[in-house]
Amino acid sequence: MHVNLLFTLTVLCITSVCGIDPVTCILQGDPQPPAIFMDGDFIIGGAFTIHYSMKIENHTYTRRPQLLECSGSMDFRELRFARALEFATQEINNSSELLPGITLGYSIYDSCASAPMAIKVAFQFANGQDLIFNDTGSCANSAAVTAVVGDSGSTPSISMSRILSHFGIPQVSHYATCACLSDKRQYPNFFRTIPSDHHQAAALARMVRHFGWTWIGAVRSDSDYGNNGMTSFLKAAEEEGICVEYSEAYYRTQPRTKLKRVADVIRRSTARVIVAFLALGDMRLLLEELSQQPPPPLQWIGSEGWIADSELLRFNMCIGAVGFVVQRSFIPGLRNFLLDLSSEQVLKFPLLTEFWERSFSCSFKRQTGSSSSLPVCDGTEDLRALKNPYTDTSQVRVSNMVYKATYAIAHAIHATLCTDKQCDKNIKVEPRQVFEQLKRVNFTRNNYSVSFDANGDPVAIYELVNWQPQKDGSIQFVTVGLYDASQPKGQEFSLSRAVIWNDGSEKVPASVCSASCDPGTRKAVKKGKPVCCYDCINCAEGEISNETDSLDCYRCPPEYWPNKDNDKCLPKPVEFLSWDEILGIILAAFSIAGSSVALIMALVFYKNRTSPIVRANNSELSFLLLFSLTLCFLCSLTFIGRPTDWSCMLRHTAFGITFVLCISCVLGKTLVVLMAFKATLPGNNAMKWFGPLQQRLTVLGFTLVQVVICVLWLKISPPVPYKNMQHYKEKIVLECSLGSGIGFWAVLGYIGVLAFLCFVLAFLARKLPDNFNEAKFITFSMLIFCAVWITFVPAYVSSPGKFTVAVEIFAILASSFGLIFCIFAPKCFIIIFRPEQNTKKHLMGKVTSVKAL
Incomplete structure (x- = not known):
């Protein structure tokens, strides 16, 4: 994307030479309209990855670039996240305890997983929609939103944070897990309600070691999320003695040949376990490519980016997949709110219109003048009859992260405006004040506590989810374990029920470069191979090893000698000329x-x-x-x-x-x-x-x-x-x-x-x-x-x-x-x-x- 897009929303103060007030600020370029919005006394911004691609424009440099526009298929799950922000805002506005007498509004954008769009949205949050405005001061102090919820991805969140931090606008992400975002020197205004990948990587490595897998493959998104997450995982895996046969990267905008190469590496590998640190869109493309020529049965280990997305349940090759996700939760009233969507609301916002048409395979032909051959949407379609990620609230996890982020911002605004239960909405609230209050936020909602540490991160608690086949042929996400980073070292990971693996059994599949060395032998690393590839060498005379996969053999004490299996020291027989021989x-x-x-x-x-x-x-x-x-x-x-x-x-x-x-x-x-x-x-x-x-x-x-x-x-x-x-x-x-x-x-x-x-x-x-x-x-x-x-x-x-x-x-x-x-x-x-x-x-x-x- 051409570099001048970075400045599309920058402001210019026109001097009196042009006959305009010196403190008047004018937007340079057309404002980007929000996908969903509502006015209020204080506006909360929202950024979600509802689409995974963006229309590409060929620049001629002879005219102003067109507005950036998302394209491609819609992620209904992300739309649910966006509407969870709406729901939380509605609850807060109806609350008599939190911000009484004050109305919160929202301005929700689709970042379409694109850094250029995320940057443009960040400038939009800073500048607002008005073409000409006066802040009775410098334009740099103006801000259209009090705080931002989002983005869903790490790379868009990084891009947004670098812009928003200059305006002091706090950002609370619900799904950006890159460990790099914990660096307060680079991202001082960033908070999140989902744990950092630093903890997820450690949890994944601990789980892989728990099941005895020492020879694995790894694939990641070629993005900040995938690269940083995989780096943390590989470091943790090395500490756990796990070897990686290959580590491949792919991003959905890269050429198809790169995707084919990654798929071929997976097919040829000897590792039977593959750790996938992928965003949902990248994972979907990889599974589609692998489905054309299925590899040998693989045990998939997933990151939270895709492991609990029901859209991928159609890929049977992932049966038995396990991975860590945020805790399952319940938000009272959310399902009814999601389903209570009238045709008037749908027609009000193009994003909801697109959702309705895609969900029911119809078109608002008469209203939009479309020439589509699809049947006309008449507004009588029943959302309750739909079965898609938007209506599926059985696994409310990330939606709860959006819910908690919205409430955290509301609590911070409340602490800035209110004393006891009295709030003064006429007080001018600067985003920096909200930022300072977010550091001290500590409350409980629906039995889930919300607080941030010095890095802006919450306490890391994950559930281990397993893709288990059911008797009716369907696949369901079943919680089989827990990882709590607050527990003492070595006690963080625990299993609560049996895991069903890729072959449908409870027997843990094996994935090792070399079979385990029995007691009585030691491991000798093969030259030029990872440490997990080794030969089993019998212990030398007088030495034993009493553990599986022992690195060394140990000499018996002087009065002891190994047994025939070289795994135990026995007292040496004492010889002398006895009477009974x-x-x-x-x-x-x-x-x-x-x-x-x-x-x-x-x-x-x-x-x-x-x-x-x-x-x-x-x-x-x-x-x-x-x-x-x-x-x-x-x-x-x-x-x-x-x-x-x-x-x-x-x-x-x-x-x-x-x-x-x-x-x-x-x-x-x-x-x-x-x-x-x-x-x-x-x-x-x-x-x-x-x-x-x-x-x-x-x-x-x-x-x-x-x-x-x-x-x-x-x-x-x-x-x-x-x-x-x-x-x-x-x-x-x-x-x-x-x-x-x-x-x-x-x-x-x-x-x-x-x-x-x-x-x-x-x-x-x-x-x-x-x-x-x-x-x-x-x-x-x-x-x-x-x-x-x-x-x-x-x-x-x-x-x-x-x-x-x-x-x-x-x-x-x-x-x-x-x-x-x-x-x-x-x-x-x-x-x-x-x-x-x-x-x-x-x-x-x-x-x-x-x-x-």
Whole structure:
């Protein structure tokens, strides 16, 4: 629209050069007549989007532009809004409490959703209809209206506010929801009875997240309403972890190709939920385009701009749609007022004439001279029989916003003019005074409170509306939830009944880029994709996730390990060589068997203690050796079972002391053999230095050294139970910590030194005569003993868990069995099965034969 239209209604003060009074103001251009008006002491302006397009004029710049004119289809719902202002004004004029004795008038315009028209209407509100007028001052202070109700759209409201604010005229919108209008620096005179889109965007994002949708599409009106609303929604959606596959914009005046492109994007998308922040006219065009080639079933999420408009109920693809709208209300008498429309009133205003003709498909041919082929409207048509948005008062929502806006202005004028119930209509009321009083307005009408915060906004309360199919095939708006921004954070949104979705069921449809990750996995974002598109990665070893869609896996505490599903930490099983497992039972059986064998051999030796073979092999050391071997077998039992403080100290010290006692006895027997052989040589009396007393002292001395080592070990750093969690990741090995490693290896080393010394002495005595044949057996037994314990060291170090203990027990049993069988088995065999060889004569005979050789 040409820029000079912005100045069509500007005023010019003509000087006396032209012969006109210097303070006379003249309108430049033709005034725009209101669509509906009524005179009064104070005039309230009204601006509504009754049409959605405007006639376009090609400017030649050779003549004055024609008056702007709306065109296209009529929005009957918006006409109801306009008439709600009439109704509220009529109620106020009939009230004895509000503005008694004062009549309010109105001047209602159709802005046709156009910024140029809205600007022109704003200038019209400021200047009035008179071509020449005098305000006894400057023209800038003149104003034709006290306040304005409107506009319905955000963009027209923004355009109007920028003009009206210069004249101090307050503006109260019933349907402009753009959050930008809360900025008092840019729009200081703007108020509204409908909540800001800032709250609606937050409510929509909260609802989308509530139903588990993380992958959505978004489409908006390419206007202040759609762009600002969608910006707020996308910001809130990001905070809620929602991803947007696409965000498209369209405005009804844009080329049809743009609309087709937007529709194709919707058809190709994978998101099954679409958030539409659209004005009614844009939404209608989009649905018409989509109906030509319907997309896969979509779950529509609507803004208040279209979600509760019954005109769209004909589009079945929107069944199950949900969205937030202002609270449903009831205005007593409104329906009767809307239906009580006489033909005289209809013919008085062209807007009502158009409504009547469109509603009844007739024409006032005779009155207007129209050549239409439609039947003639005779005034008998029945409005009550109509079913259209104008007569539908079952969902009075935005009409109540108009009603409250009108009453708010009336209360502000009342506060300016009246004291108690006395009003003086002769007082000149400036719009700025009404503006100041609007800031303090606070009243209740029809149980709905009206007040404005510092930004000119009301308290945000929304109802969640659902398009639910009925048994008769119709679709109705059903309230299923509530959003109250005054509630504590996290409690604003609540559902009161089941939602019916696009497939007619109560099962919430899914719309995700990637399926939810089960517990035991974590999300890994796909490269180059939004955060809602991810792969599910199994948690690493030792880690769990116990929530769906977990971002990270968490390591279990040291004494816990994940279950097989990696969603729970369970206590690690504790492993030790127990009495009730097969290995423990076998080792315990061998231990008891070994000790039993030692006791049986001791019994055999005791019963045959006077026999030559027992007496010839140092019976006292033999009995002591059998006793020590019995203890060696039994000490292995201390290694089985759950380690405790006492068992850990006992097992190692008992093992060390009993084995030293055993080796000391063997060493004593070996020394006896050597001394006895030397004693047979002429002139050698070495045997007198190694008699029974010396033998006992030798065994006692060697054993005491080990006792001292063990005492020091226990005193400085004793063995204690220890939970080994390093060897196995999934279980705990309960073992005995050595405490002092030096102590442990000192015990083993001392045993090793004695065993090696015994082996050397026995090896030296291996070729003695047959009656001293025991040296050969000791040599062999020591060979077995040393071999066992040499191989024990690497096996002990490398064995895992409880098998470390099993290796130690095996070494104890193997070396003990080696000693007992090598040293005592041959003797017992002779005693039991070859008694004829257990004679002194036999032993002496063998000596003679040897010497003879």
